[in-house]
Amino acid sequence: MSTQTQTPTRARRVTLADLERTGKLDDFQPGHTPSHSALIRDTLPEREAAAEATCASCGHVGLGFRAFTRRDGSSWRAYAMCPHCQHAEGF
Numbered sequence: 001m002s003t004q005t006q007t008p009t010r011a012r013r014v015t016l017a018d019l020e021r022t023g024k025l026d027d028f029q030p031g032h033t034p035s036h037s038a039l040i041r042d043t044l045p046e047r048e049a050a051a052e053a054t055c056a057s058c059g060h061v062g063l064g065f066r067a068f069t070r071r072d073g074s075s076w077r078a079y080a081m082c083p084h085c086q087h088a089e090g091f
């Protein structure tokens with residue numbers, strides 16, 4: 001019987017800068033869509049999910065939250081951001 005502990009497979013780290021460089025955030029700018037009131041911004045389920053999430057890259061628990069809105073305001077995206085390694089993951 002092996003006594004080795006299995007190392008969990010980690011996702012390759014992707015930062016917001018990587019997403020911008022590869023065009024994933026083209027037409028998007030940081031910030032909430034105008035339709036999000038301050039209350040909505042503070043209580044978004046994505047924000048709560050990020051706060052309880054584990055970083056897929058380094059395993060840090062408790063991720064930050066960033067919103068990006070399309071320049072024409074037609075849609076928005078939520079990203080969980082790891083405060084430890086800066087890994088960013090879209091919802």
Ligand SMILES: [Zn+2]
Nearest residue numbers: 055058082085
């Ligand atoms: Zn991380």
